[in-house]
Amino acid sequence: MEVVQFDNAESYEPEKGWRRVSLAGSDEFSFEWFEKPPGHASPMHNHENEQVCIVLQGELTLHSEDGESVTLEQYDSAWLGPWEEHAVENEGDELAVGLDVFAPGRSFDYWTDRE
Numbered sequence: 001m002e003v004v005q006f007d008n009a010e011s012y013e014p015e016k017g018w019r020r021v022s023l024a025g026s027d028e029f030s031f032e033w034f035e036k037p038p039g040h041a042s043p044m045h046n047h048e049n050e051q052v053c054i055v056l057q058g059e060l061t062l063h064s065e066d067g068e069s070v071t072l073e074q075y076d077s078a079w080l081g082p083w084e085e086h087a088v089e090n091e092g093d094e095l096a097v098g099l100d101v102f103a104p105g106r107s108f109d110y111w112t113d114r115e
Contacts, residue, residue: 006033012108015040022108030105036060036096041089049102051080053088058096063087 004024011021017037025031036042044065053060054077061071062078065085072078080086090096 010108018042020108025102025105027105029101029103030107032100032102034098034100036088036090036098038090038093038095042087044085044087046083046085047102047106048082049104049106050082052101053078053080054099054101056097056099058090058094059092060096060098061089061091063089 002024009021013019018040019035021033023031055072059071059073061069063069
C-alpha cells in the first residue's frame with residue numbers, strides 16, 4: 001500500500017495559478033490533481049499517455065488539433081488517446097479544479113523538462 005497525504009504530496013506550479021499535485025500512482029497509471037485559474041489555457045500538446053480528465057469544480061474546455069472544442073462541467077470527464085493533440089482551458093470566471101489520470105503513469109518531468 002502507498003498512501004500520499006495531499007498536504008505532503010509533490011506539487012509544482014508550471015505557470016502562475018496553475019498548480020498540479022501528484023497523488024498515489026505507479027508506472028502503470030498516475031493521478032494528478034490540478035487547479036486552473038480563470039482565463040488560463042495549457043499549450044497545445046500531446047503525450048504517449050492515455051489521459052482521462054475529470055472536472056471536480058467549475059468547467060474546462062478541451063480543444064483538439066482539428067479545431068473541435070467541448071466544455072466539461074462539474075463531474076464530466078473526457079478520455080484522450082495517446083499522442084492526441086489537445087489543450088485545456090478555463091474559459092469560466094471561477095477556479096477550475098480537476099483530476100487527470102494517465103496510463104502509463106508519468107512524472108512531472110513532462111512539464112518541467114519542456115523548454
